[in-house]
Amino acid sequence: MPTSREATVERVRAWLDTSVFRSGGGAGRGREAVIPLLQAAQEEFGYVPREAMDGIARALRLPSAIVQGIATFYAQFRFKAPGRHNVTVCRGTACHVRGSGKLLDDLQGTLRVRPQETSADGMFTLETVACFGSCALAPVISIDGRVHGQLSAQKAKSLIASASREGGARGARKPARGGAAARGRK
Ligand code: FES
Numbered sequence: 001m002p003t004s005r006e007a008t009v010e011r012v013r014a015w016l017d018t019s020v021f022r023s024g025g026g027a028g029r030g031r032e033a034v035i036p037l038l039q040a041a042q043e044e045f046g047y048v049p050r051e052a053m054d055g056i057a058r059a060l061r062l063p064s065a066i067v068q069g070i071a072t073f074y075a076q077f078r079f080k081a082p083g084r085h086n087v088t089v090c091r092g093t094a095c096h097v098r099g100s101g102k103l104l105d106d107l108q109g110t111l112r113v114r115p116q117e118t119s120a121d122g123m124f125t126l127e128t129v130a131c132f133g134s135c136a137l138a139p140v141i142s143i144d145g146r147v148h149g150q151l152s153a154q155k156a157k158s159l160i161a162s163a164s165r166e167g168g169a170r171g172a173r174k175p176a177r178g179g180a181a182a183r184g185r186k
Contacts (some may be wrong), residue, residue: 012051015044015107016059033060034070038077042151047078083118087111087143092131094138103139104128106153110160123164 041052048071057064071171073079073122088106089095108114111124118125132140137149141156143163 003175008045008049009051011045012041012049012055015041015052016055029062031062031066031070034062034067038067038071038074044078046082047080052080073129078116081122085124085144086127087124087163088127088129088141089115089141090130090132090134091128091136092107092138093134094135095140098138103141103151103153103156107141107156107160108155124160132167150160160178 036054038048038053040058040169041048045052053067053071055065056062056063060067071079087107087170089107091104092099092100104115107126111126113119113124114127115126115128129142132142132147134140134147134149135145139151140147140149141151141159142148143159148159
Protein backbone atom coordinates (compact mmCIF):
# COMPACT_ATOMS: atom_id res chain seq x y z
CA MET A 1 0.00 0.00 0.00
CA PRO A 2 1.62 3.32 -1.04
CA THR A 3 2.12 6.04 1.57
CA SER A 4 0.20 9.26 1.05
CA ARG A 5 3.38 10.96 -0.19
CA GLU A 6 4.01 8.17 -2.70
CA ALA A 7 0.41 8.40 -3.82
CA THR A 8 0.81 12.17 -4.33
CA VAL A 9 4.01 11.66 -6.33
CA GLU A 10 2.21 9.10 -8.48
CA ARG A 11 -0.77 11.40 -9.08
CA VAL A 12 1.51 14.32 -9.94
CA ARG A 13 3.45 12.14 -12.38
CA ALA A 14 0.25 11.13 -14.12
CA TRP A 15 -0.93 14.74 -14.20
CA LEU A 16 2.35 15.90 -15.72
CA ASP A 17 1.75 13.49 -18.59
CA THR A 18 -1.70 14.86 -19.31
CA SER A 19 -2.91 17.18 -22.00
CA VAL A 20 -1.87 20.23 -19.98
CA PHE A 21 1.67 19.59 -21.13
CA ARG A 22 0.86 18.02 -24.47
CA SER A 23 -1.20 21.07 -25.43
CA GLY A 24 1.64 23.51 -25.21
CA GLY A 25 2.60 23.77 -21.57
CA GLY A 26 6.06 22.32 -22.11
CA ALA A 27 9.56 23.49 -22.80
CA GLY A 28 10.13 26.66 -24.74
CA ARG A 29 7.23 28.62 -23.27
CA GLY A 30 9.19 29.97 -20.32
CA ARG A 31 7.89 31.92 -17.36
CA GLU A 32 4.59 32.98 -18.90
CA ALA A 33 3.46 29.36 -18.76
CA VAL A 34 4.13 28.99 -15.03
CA ILE A 35 0.95 30.59 -13.64
CA PRO A 36 -1.50 28.70 -15.91
CA LEU A 37 0.23 25.44 -14.99
CA LEU A 38 0.19 26.25 -11.28
CA GLN A 39 -3.54 27.03 -11.63
CA ALA A 40 -4.06 23.74 -13.45
CA ALA A 41 -2.22 21.88 -10.67
CA GLN A 42 -4.34 23.55 -8.00
CA GLU A 43 -7.51 22.74 -9.94
CA GLU A 44 -6.43 19.11 -10.13
CA PHE A 45 -5.19 18.57 -6.57
CA GLY A 46 -6.92 21.29 -4.58
CA TYR A 47 -3.46 22.70 -3.80
CA VAL A 48 -0.06 22.90 -5.47
CA PRO A 49 2.08 19.97 -4.34
CA ARG A 50 5.83 20.52 -4.18
CA GLU A 51 6.23 17.72 -6.72
CA ALA A 52 4.03 19.60 -9.18
CA MET A 53 6.18 22.74 -8.86
CA ASP A 54 9.30 20.64 -9.50
CA GLY A 55 7.62 18.96 -12.48
CA ILE A 56 6.55 22.30 -13.96
CA ALA A 57 10.10 23.59 -13.54
CA ARG A 58 11.51 20.55 -15.35
CA ALA A 59 8.97 20.79 -18.16
CA LEU A 60 9.64 24.49 -18.71
CA ARG A 61 13.39 24.10 -18.14
CA LEU A 62 13.39 26.65 -15.38
CA PRO A 63 15.07 26.43 -11.97
CA SER A 64 12.66 25.10 -9.30
CA ALA A 65 13.34 28.21 -7.23
CA ILE A 66 11.83 30.40 -9.97
CA VAL A 67 8.60 28.38 -10.05
CA GLN A 68 8.39 28.33 -6.25
CA GLY A 69 9.06 32.07 -6.13
CA ILE A 70 6.22 32.77 -8.57
CA ALA A 71 3.85 30.42 -6.71
CA THR A 72 4.49 31.90 -3.29
CA PHE A 73 4.14 35.46 -4.60
CA TYR A 74 0.45 34.97 -5.38
CA ALA A 75 -2.14 34.56 -2.61
CA GLN A 76 -4.32 32.41 -4.88
CA PHE A 77 -2.06 29.37 -4.46
CA ARG A 78 -2.15 27.05 -1.49
CA PHE A 79 0.55 24.54 -0.62
CA LYS A 80 -1.18 22.14 1.72
CA ALA A 81 -3.95 19.70 0.98
CA PRO A 82 -7.31 21.28 1.80
CA GLY A 83 -9.76 19.74 4.23
CA ARG A 84 -12.78 17.78 3.05
CA HIS A 85 -14.90 20.89 3.54
CA ASN A 86 -14.03 24.51 2.89
CA VAL A 87 -15.48 27.27 5.03
CA THR A 88 -14.82 30.80 3.80
CA VAL A 89 -15.80 33.88 5.81
CA CYS A 90 -16.19 37.27 4.16
CA ARG A 91 -14.13 40.02 5.82
CA GLY A 92 -15.38 42.83 3.60
CA THR A 93 -16.75 46.07 5.00
CA ALA A 94 -20.46 45.26 4.76
CA CYS A 95 -19.93 41.88 6.44
CA HIS A 96 -17.60 43.39 9.02
CA VAL A 97 -20.23 45.96 9.99
CA ARG A 98 -22.74 43.15 10.41
CA GLY A 99 -20.58 41.03 12.67
CA SER A 100 -18.31 38.87 10.48
CA GLY A 101 -15.48 39.31 12.99
CA LYS A 102 -17.49 37.61 15.74
CA LEU A 103 -18.64 34.96 13.26
CA LEU A 104 -15.03 34.23 12.35
CA ASP A 105 -14.04 34.03 16.02
CA ASP A 106 -16.87 31.58 16.69
CA LEU A 107 -15.94 29.44 13.70
CA GLN A 108 -12.32 29.35 14.81
CA GLY A 109 -13.52 28.03 18.16
CA THR A 110 -15.91 25.50 16.65
CA LEU A 111 -13.45 24.17 14.06
CA ARG A 112 -10.34 24.67 16.22
CA VAL A 113 -8.39 26.25 13.40
CA ARG A 114 -7.19 29.68 12.46
CA PRO A 115 -7.82 31.24 9.05
CA GLN A 116 -5.92 29.53 6.21
CA GLU A 117 -5.52 26.37 8.30
CA THR A 118 -7.02 22.89 8.14
CA SER A 119 -8.39 21.12 11.19
CA ALA A 120 -6.31 18.27 12.65
CA ASP A 121 -8.84 15.68 11.46
CA GLY A 122 -8.61 16.99 7.89
CA MET A 123 -12.32 17.82 7.81
CA PHE A 124 -12.38 21.63 7.50
CA THR A 125 -10.24 24.34 5.97
CA LEU A 126 -11.09 27.85 7.18
CA GLU A 127 -10.40 30.77 4.85
CA THR A 128 -11.30 34.42 4.52
CA VAL A 129 -12.20 36.43 1.45
CA ALA A 130 -12.23 40.15 0.74
CA CYS A 131 -15.81 40.15 -0.65
CA PHE A 132 -18.18 37.61 -2.17
CA GLY A 133 -20.06 40.28 -4.05
CA SER A 134 -23.19 39.47 -2.04
CA CYS A 135 -22.95 42.43 0.34
CA ALA A 136 -26.74 42.83 0.65
CA LEU A 137 -26.77 39.44 2.37
CA ALA A 138 -24.09 40.33 4.93
CA PRO A 139 -22.72 38.66 6.92
CA VAL A 140 -21.85 35.99 4.38
CA ILE A 141 -19.92 32.74 4.51
CA SER A 142 -19.56 29.93 2.01
CA ILE A 143 -19.35 26.23 2.70
CA ASP A 144 -17.97 24.09 -0.10
CA GLY A 145 -18.61 26.87 -2.56
CA ARG A 146 -22.23 27.46 -1.56
CA VAL A 147 -22.87 30.97 -0.28
CA HIS A 148 -25.01 31.50 2.84
CA GLY A 149 -26.14 34.99 3.83
CA GLN A 150 -27.54 36.80 6.86
CA LEU A 151 -25.82 34.32 9.09
CA SER A 152 -26.13 34.13 12.83
CA ALA A 153 -23.56 32.23 14.88
CA GLN A 154 -26.21 29.60 15.56
CA LYS A 155 -27.03 29.12 11.89
CA ALA A 156 -23.32 28.87 11.03
CA LYS A 157 -22.90 26.19 13.67
CA SER A 158 -25.76 24.16 12.34
CA LEU A 159 -24.41 24.41 8.75
CA ILE A 160 -21.04 23.14 10.00
CA ALA A 161 -22.74 20.30 11.84
CA SER A 162 -24.64 19.25 8.76
CA ALA A 163 -21.46 19.41 6.60
CA SER A 164 -19.77 17.16 9.20
CA ARG A 165 -22.58 14.65 9.00
CA GLU A 166 -22.47 14.60 5.19
CA GLY A 167 -18.77 13.68 5.10
CA GLY A 168 -17.66 14.46 1.55
CA ALA A 169 -14.77 13.77 -0.76
CA ARG A 170 -11.48 15.59 -0.34
CA GLY A 171 -10.66 17.79 -3.30
CA ALA A 172 -14.17 17.56 -4.75
CA ARG A 173 -15.09 21.12 -3.90
CA LYS A 174 -14.83 24.16 -6.13
CA PRO A 175 -14.04 27.55 -4.64
CA ALA A 176 -16.95 29.91 -4.14
CA ARG A 177 -17.44 32.63 -6.71
CA GLY A 178 -15.10 35.47 -5.82
CA GLY A 179 -13.19 33.23 -3.40
CA ALA A 180 -9.78 32.54 -4.89
CA ALA A 181 -9.64 35.68 -6.96
CA ALA A 182 -10.63 37.98 -4.16
CA ARG A 183 -8.72 36.23 -1.39
CA GLY A 184 -6.38 38.51 0.45
CA ARG A 185 -3.65 37.66 2.95
CA LYS A 186 -5.33 39.41 5.83
S1 FES B 1 -18.56 42.59 2.06
FE1 FES B 1 -19.18 40.53 2.42
S2 FES B 1 -20.13 39.99 0.56
FE2 FES B 1 -19.36 41.95 0.17
